[in-house]
Amino acid sequence: MPVGHDDRLAPAGCAALRPLREVPLVRRAVGALVRSGVVDAVVVVTPPALVEPVGALVAGLTGDVPVEVLAAQENGPGLRVRAALRARRPDAASTVVVHDPLFPLAPAALVRAVVAALDGAVQETVTAVVPVRPVTDTLKRVDEDDVVTATVDREGFRMVYSPQAYRAGALVAALEAATEADLRDPGADVLPRLVQTGGGRLSSVLAPGEVFRVGTADDLVLAEAMLHVGADVDDERAPAR
Secondary structure (H helix, E strand, O other): EEEEOOOOOOOOOOHOOOOOEEEEEHHHHHHHHHHHHOOOOOEEEOOHHHHHHHHOOOOOOOOOOOEEEEEEOOOOOHHHHHHHHHHHHOOOOOOEEEEEOOOOOOOOHHHHHHHHHHHHHOOOOOEEEEEEEEOOOOOOEEEEOOOEEEOHHHOOOOEEEEEEEEEEEEHHHHHHHHOHHHHHOOOHHHHHHHHOOOOEEEEEOOOOOOOOOOOHHHHHHHHHHHOOOOOOOOOOOOOOO
């Protein structure tokens, strides 16, 4: 799980440390992995300055899954995932789950769903499984002057979310072959795109409606509203103080 300095207005300059109902986003996301029952260990990769605060925020989660906070100087989600894989060197045939903490309402059931879909696929044909939802907004094509030129058929488009499950060997190969610029790109589509560039094939599962990226103060308001009306998500307790 990559965590970094990505929002100067957030606590310690890190959006994943923002609280949602008094529970930091990173704790919610790690909690979903721990409670999923399909993850053997969790590695949270952060800049060195965030190791101590992030460690305190994810301490005491219910379950027997070990949670490690790993310091890495690399600045960028893909770079931090690569740092974790270099440090832990998973078996090429194993499954790696990558979860962005800015998707804090993703439930443990979704972790199980992406892992089960990958485990049930033929290894030679499916390299990764990602949660998606259909695009419901109207899509327009524009030219270099921002003039609208056409309406795009949205039927073949999907929005990509987190968590995502990968065959470890394919993910490692994709990250090692990628440029530094690609590995610094934000967004849930970065790793799937890099794996596809390396010849991998993606499959998908449907993401529930409460799963979305919480990257701004406005997003937090929406997430709070979804919890208020009873969104079907895991609700991790705040860390003891």
